[in-house]
Amino acid sequence: MSVSTVASDRSACCDTDAAGPLPVLGRDVTVPLVTGGEVTYAALDYAASAPALQRVWDDVAAYAPYYGSVHRGAGYLSQLSTDLFENARRTVAEFLDCRSDDEVVFTRSTTDSLNLLATALPADCQVFVFETEHHASLLPWQDARVTYLDAPRTPGEAVATLERALADRDPYGPALVCVTGASNVTGELWPVRELAAAAHAQGARIVLDAAQLAPHHPLSVQELDVDWVAFSGHKLYAPFGSGVLAGRFDWLREADPYLAGGGASRKVSRRTDGGVDVEWHESAARHEAGSPNVIGAYSIASACKALTEAGFDTLVAREQHLVDTVRRGLAEVPQVRVLSLFGDDAPRVGVISFVVDGWNSSHFAAALSAEYGIGVRDGLFCAHPLVRTLLGSDPQTQGECGAPEAAPGEKSLNAIRVSFGAGTPDEHVERFLRAVKELVTDGARWNYRTEDGRCVPDTGADNGV
Numbered sequence: 371m372s373v374s375t376v377a378s379d380r381s382a383c384c385d386t387d388a389a390g391p392l393p394v395l396g397r398d399v400t401v402p403l404v405t406g407g408e409v410t411y412a413a414l415d416y417a418a419s420a421p422a423l424q425r426v427w428d429d430v431a432a433y434a435p436y437y438g439s440v441h442r443g444a445g446y447l448s449q450l451s452t453d454l455f456e457n458a459r460r461t462v463a464e465f466l467d468c469r470s471d472d473e474v475v476f477t478r479s480t481t482d483s484l485n486l487l488a489t490a491l492p493a494d495c496q497v498f499v500f501e502t503e504h505h506a507s508l509l510p511w512q513d514a515r516v517t518y519l520d521a522p523r524t525p526g527e528a529v530a531t532l533e534r535a536l537a538d539r540d541p542y543g544p545a546l547v548c549v550t551g552a553s554n555v556t557g558e559l560w561p562v563r564e565l566a567a568a569a570h571a572q573g574a575r576i577v578l579d580a581a582q583l584a585p586h587h588p589l590s591v592q593e594l595d596v597d598w599v600a601f602s603g604h605k606l607y608a609p610f611g612s613g614v615l616a617g618r619f620d621w622l623r624e625a626d627p628y629l630a631g632g633g634a635s636r637k638v639s640r641r642t643d644g645g646v647d648v649e650w651h652e653s654a655a656r657h658e659a660g661s662p663n664v665i666g667a668y669s670i671a672s673a674c675k676a677l678t679e680a681g682f683d684t685l686v687a688r689e690q691h692l693v694d695t696v697r698r699g700l701a702e703v704p705q706v707r708v709l710s711l712f713g714d715d716a717p718r719v720g721v722i723s724f725v726v727d728g729w730n731s732s733h734f735a736a737a738l739s740a741e742y743g744i745g746v747r748d749g750l751f752c753a754h755p756l757v758r759t760l761l762g763s764d765p766q767t768q769g770e771c772g773a774p775e776a777a778p779g780e781k782s783l784n785a786i787r788v789s790f791g792a793g794t795p796d797e798h799v800e801r802f803l804r805a806v807k808e809l810v811t812d813g814a815r816w817n818y819r820t821e822d823g824r825c826v827p828d829t830g831a832d833n834g835v
Contacts, residue, residue, distance in 0.1 A: 389688065392680060393424040394607065394793030401743045404816050404827045409743035412798035416605070417554050417721045417789035418747055420585060422669070423607040429672040430609075430665055440664055441633065441655075455664050458671035459654070465674035466599055466616050467590035473619040475654045476612060476667045480581040481506040483600035483615035484548070486657055487577060488514065490625035495544040498535055498574070500528070501755040502555075502711065507548050507579040507600075508755070514546075521759045524712055525561040529568050536572035545574035551583030555753050555760070555787070557693070557721030558712050559587070566595045577617070581605050585791055586689060586719035588682040591617065603666060607792065608673040612666025623652050627659055634659035677792070685792050689720045692790055692799050696722055699803035705729075705810050709760040709785060720794070723751070723787040725761070726810060731784045732825040737814040740827045742805040744798070747787040757785055 391397075400408040413421055433454065438447030440455045459474045468474070477483045488510040491497070497511040500519045508518075517535055522528035532547060539545060547569040552559050562578055569576040577598040580589055584601040591599055598617030603610060627634040627650055634656050637649040650656050677685065697714075700706045705727040710716065726734055735748035750757045761783060788802060817828040 389684070391688075391795050392607075392676070392685075392792045394421040395424060395427055396421050397793065397795075403743060404740040404829075404833075412742075412744040412801055414788045414790055414794070414798060414802055415745050415747050416585070416791045416794070417557075417582060417751075417787060419604045420607050420791055421793055422609040423673060423676050423793070425676045426608050426669050426672040430669050433668060434665070437664065440662060451664055455662065455667055458667040461671035461674050462614055463616065465589075465678060466584075466614075467592050468616055469592060471619070472591065472617050473622070473654045474614060474616045475622070475657050476662060476670075477600075477615055478611045478663075479506075479604070479613040480504075480579060480600045480602045481510070481613075483613050484577065484579065485510045486615055486628045487546075487598060487600070487622075489628055490621045491546060492544045492621060492624075494541070495546055496539050497546050497548065498532065499548045500531075501759065502553065503548065503550055503753065503756070504554050504579065504581070505752040505754070506581070507550065507577075508753075511546075511548070521711060521756060525564070525716075529561060529564045532565055533568045533572070536569065536574055539572075542573070545569075545572070547574055547576040548579065549576065550579045550581075551589070552586065552719045552721070553711070553753075553756070554582050554721060555723050555751050555756050555785075556710050556712075556716075557582070557718035557789070558710065558716045559583075559718060562594050562596065570595065575618070582719060582721060585677075587686060603670040603673065606670060606673045607676070608666070608669035610663060610666035610669055612663050612670050614670065619654075622657060626650075628657040629659040631659035633662070680792070689791060692794060692796070693718060693720055693722070695796075695799055696788065696790075696803065700724060700806065703807055703810050706806065709757075711756075711760070720790040721787065722789070723757075723760075723785045725785050726806075729809075730825065731786045732820075733814070733818055734809065735786050736818055736825040736827065737809055737816070738802070738805055740818075741815055742801060744802050744805055746802075747789070749784045751785075751787055758783070761785065 438451040575597040603612035
């Protein structure tokens with residue numbers, strides 16, 4: 371059996387109208403409502419974890435009986451799995467339009483990818499990162515000299531801010547810029563190509579956090595001219611704990627392995643003094659010690675193929691229709707304020723955050739779930755400085771990634787995020803907009819209380835329903 375045979379063994383349920391949503395797992399799951407009955411779950415939290423594509427799940431299921439250890443096994447299943455694993459690396463490189471000498475390293479997530487790169491920085495490297503970043507790209511650089519840049523209010527201001535910061539750096543040595551492709555809070559697209567040009571003009575390199583960009587938009591390493599790109603499988607419609615760091619390998623080749631162990635080592639020998647000498651691999655394997663997540667890597671490659679075959683032009687056009695629908699619907703509710711850095715006309719992916727006057731955000735999100743079967747996110751979205759800036763609160767105020775301790779009806783310093791993508795039916799968006807309008811107009815139909823920092827339905831209260 372070949373890798374191509376494994377990949378082609380898919381269920382007929384994967385066929386779909388190109389203009390409609392792609393089939394995803396969980397699309398028929400029903401959930402109970404506190405008001406009685408059940409409803410099909412509306413998953414509108416894609417920015418946290420997107421549901422797996424049915425195509426990806428079928429590919430993994432077809433391969434699973436043939437699973438074997440990679441790289442070091444002589445048996446047929448090991449050879450098959452090795453071939454599949456390395457083919458996955460090539461598929462990802464093609465999906466990202468990498469340069470011919472770029473390497474694809476499989477990691478656990480975007481966070482893991484950027485922490486890996488942080489360990490490979492040259493001595494005295496300076497890092498420049500906007501406060502608008504997700505914590506995955508804001509925090510890994512703690513051991514380097516970091517300059518945190520204030521949130522820009524236009525794409526042009528972002529480029530100008532970076533140019534000034536790089537020109538003023540002292541001493542003038544190696545530098546790295548870390549920037550998002552699409553905000554996990556506002557969904558707005560960042561001027562990546564222009565930022566890359568500004569970085570390279572000042573002798574700096576740039577890494578792109580594409581966690582929110584890769585699932586929603588075509589991505590070309592060569593056209594954007596970025597040095598590295600990082601993303602997570604679980605946001606790209608692939609299950610399991612897998613991620614990618616792709617790009618230039620010289621810094622990574624010079625760095626000690628991210629993890630020491632089997633797979634990263636090419637040769638290990640005892641010295642006469644009793645110690646151990648190690649010769650490390652100089653390929654991606656250098657930073658993939660241990661038994662790799664073969665199924666995770668394969669699932670990412672399957673998702674890359676599925677999105678490419680579906681056609682990003684079609685996917686982007688349909689998602690833009692959903693974005694426009696949500697923004698128009700929210701604009702009809704005066705109590706709703708949509709959060710934005712670059713303004714209403716900024717291009718964006720299917721990620722929209724907002725606050726509702728008179729509502730604690732955790733309370734609002736809880737009511738959407740309990741009374742309408744709609745899953746959204748509330749909190750600071752692991753982007754505390756950005757959300758604080760957008761809410762106009764003290765940037766030093768402490769917060770959590772989840773909901774704060776505010777009770778229903780109390781003001782909270784967090785927001786609500788609705789996010790969607792290739793698998794979202796129109797009905798889910800329409801139900802969400804109806805629910806927002808009903809909650810704002812009529813209030814919640816159930817009583818809620820705070821439990822362990824989250825707002826939950828109060829099943830012991832007299833709700834009168």
